[in-house]
Amino acid sequence: MHAAFEKEFHYSPLIRKLDSIFPLSADERQAVLDLPMQIAALKEDQDIVREGDRPGRSFQILSGLTCTYKMTGDGKRQIVAFGIPGDMPDIQSLHLKVLDLSVATLTPCSVGFVPHDALWDLCLRHPRLCAAFWRESLVEAAAFREWVLNVGRREAYPRMAHILCELLVRLRAVGLAEDHVCDLPITQAEFADALGITTVHVNRVLQQMRREGLIATKGSRVAVPDWEWLKAEGDFDPTYLHLQHSGAVQ
Amino acid sequence: MHAAFEKEFHYSPLIRKLDSIFPLSADERQAVLDLPMQIAALKEDQDIVREGDRPGRSFQILSGLTCTYKMTGDGKRQIVAFGIPGDMPDIQSLHLKVLDLSVATLTPCSVGFVPHDALWDLCLRHPRLCAAFWRESLVEAAAFREWVLNVGRREAYPRMAHILCELLVRLRAVGLAEDHVCDLPITQAEFADALGITTVHVNRVLQQMRREGLIATKGSRVAVPDWEWLKAEGDFDPTYLHLQHSGAVQ
DNA sequence: CGGCGTATTGAGATTCCTCAATTACGGTGG
DNA sequence: CCACCGTAATTGAGGAATCTCAATACGCCG
Structure with missing residues (x-):
């Protein structure tokens, strides 16, 4: 029972987010729970992924705060987003091989890595979940646009x-x-x-x-x-x- | 023959873009060509869609230049992207009901409107095309991030x-x-x-x-x-x- | 030849930056 | 409980990038 509880606990930020987009069916819920996920505990001020990486997996933030950032050629840093539990800041790596961003922890974090092939499989079997992930990446893009407005104007x-x-x-x-x-x-x-x-x-x-x-x-x-x-x-x-x-x- | 040629001409920016992501099968190509598309010719400096709209269709730029922008409460404008032929600047409206951006023409433009239900249908029948559209929206998001870096640093x-x-x-x-x-x-x-x-x-x-x-x-x-x-x-x-x-x- | 939108110029004001201390605070070891 | 340490926060003064507000010039269209 303990293991099952722990699993619910780890998956809950993701389930919760997907469920908030549309109510998950029992089937869909189970499919998400069946995703292989490698949990990692990270210290603060640590890069999770780095610009130029070609990761074979994406991660979900389970607890803690992260920032997504980019650097100029002369070493100035711009944070373009903060990540909170439930976010998947590098979901883009599912489609785009080379990462154009870095993600670092701001606090100690617990993150869950999910292999891309498992995500692909999930998307093919469950079009609604695919749509939910896509939707999430569009919401993320909307936040970038607002960030541009904020910094620019x-x-x-x-x-x-x-x-x-x-x-x-x-x-x-x-x-x-x-x-x-x-x-x-x-x-x-x-x-x-x-x-x-x-x-x-x-x-x-x-x-x-x-x-x-x-x-x-x-x-x-x-x-x-x-x-x-x-x-x-x-x-x-x-x-x-x-x-x-x-x-x-x- | 003339009509068929014109159709190829209008669809070509989209076909071309999708084909550049991965080679389209004959089937997929035909499915895109079968999309209902309403062509519109627009003058310069005209809004195509506006923040707050709830469009039932998305559009593709066939010719001309557009800009995607947002406004602050006190009327300052921030352009967050330029649109060129082949782009679909409001593809997000497929998932997000209320638009959080406006798109305007910078030059006279020809645009093609595609109803959302036709796009949904296409995505369900052709997962690879769905993936291609999703990928496109991720590339767009990457451009926003770089825009933040550019303006911020x-x-x-x-x-x-x-x-x-x-x-x-x-x-x-x-x-x-x-x-x-x-x-x-x-x-x-x-x-x-x-x-x-x-x-x-x-x-x-x-x-x-x-x-x-x-x-x-x-x-x-x-x-x-x-x-x-x-x-x-x-x-x-x-x-x-x-x-x-x-x-x-x- | 006007007329209108766009580009250009000048001068003074502001916001924000740079650099360099200095201080406060959370955590650690004694 | 206190001294110590390192990171983060705060302060001051001068400078730089960018803005504001006009005013002027240019260039295309009818």
């Missing part, structure tokens, strides 16, 4: 507010945030790489936010006293996250 | 050089550019919205590029005297375009 202050909104909404959707409080173990240097600004500037923006009462922090814990206010400052509209199937407060 | 000059590289390589891949010359009917204001900078600054960057001989322009015609030089200035590595199947010079 918002100033540092609303840019930071926007990222905080996105993180909070997504964490709520997977049950990792109470209404307006969550744990964000992300350093200012990491925020800087996500926002396309400097660590120093991140620091100043955060100070201003705290001074004005837009957010309150204690360690890595972030509280948002007035959600509507933060949304307004961040010019945040959650449509692009395509979460309508979850009942999360937005 | 490169200064205006290399940022512009990078966009020029991307456009040139993609246009070459569909036969719309000679080796190092192409037609880019994109205004400086449109480049500004793509790069996340000001029209004034685009102008100054382009002047510098011309002064230094990195590019030469005549009307909307752009010539690149030294491709390797432009690539170097733009920190451009075409891996993210995942074009390995085409024989284009990169």
Whole structure:
């Protein structure tokens, strides 16, 4: 019984995500549970996959936070997405042989690797699951587009507010945030790489936010006293996250 | 015969793209040709679809240039992608009901609308075609990631050089550019919205590029005297375009 | 020959950056 | 419980890239 429980536990972020897209049939659910998955426990600040890799498997985040990033030729880093439990940041490697991105852990993480051939097999047998994976990659693309808008057309202050909104909404959707409080173990240097600004500037923006009462922090814990206010400052509209199937407060 | 020829002509960008991903069987080819497609001729500077729409069809660009863009709440525009013949910029609407992006023509365009149910039917009957469409949306996502990197971590000059590289390589891949010359009917204001900078600054960057001989322009015609030089200035590595199947010079 | 959209120019303002300390904090060993 | 260490956060001052706001010039179309 213990092994079965552990399996449910490990697969649950994926099952949960697929199930939120459309209710899984018993058959489909079983097919996902039958996926071979190699669990790995990773320390923080460790690359899971790296640009240029040709992996034969994709992974799912079971617990912990990751970031997806790219580097310029002169060594500047840009984070293009944060990964939370249930995400599969390198699902693209199923179709595209050479990875054009890297994924690193921000915290200790547990991830599950699934061989590509098993995923292919699943997709062929279960068109609806195939559609769900495809859909997930489209949602991911929508988030990249919003990220471009954020970095390209918002100033540092609303840019930071926007990222905080996105993180909070997504964490709520997977049950990792109470209404307006969550744990964000992300350093200012990491925020800087996500926002396309400097660590120093991140620091100043955060100070201003705290001074004005837009957010309150204690360690890595972030509280948002007035959600509507933060949304307004961040010019945040959650449509692009395509979460309508979850009942999360937005 | 005339009608058949016209059909081949209209479908060719799509067939060509799918065929470049993997050689189509006669069956698959015919299935694509059998897709109902409504052709429309559009003027320049016209929205094809708009954020918030719930289209029941997707479109393919048959000729002309488009841009995919988003707006901030205070009316600033960010272009997140350029579309060229063969692209399907709103394929996401097949899975995501509400559009989170807008697509507009930059030049007069011919586009082909395909109803979603026909696409779903095609995907169910032909898993390889489904995979090809999915793959295309992943390539698109890879381009968004690079766009984030470009806007977030490169200064205006290399940022512009990078966009020029991307456009040139993609246009070459569909036969719309000679080796190092192409037609880019994109205004400086449109480049500004793509790069996340000001029209004034685009102008100054382009002047510098011309002064230094990195590019030469005549009307909307752009010539690149030294491709390797432009690539170097733009920190451009075409891996993210995942074009390995085409024989284009990169 | 106008007229209109696009490109160009100039000068002053801003945001954000760079560089270099300095301080705070979480965890560790004594 | 406290001293110590390393990472992360904070601060200050000067500089650079980019913006804003006009104003002017160009080029194509009718």
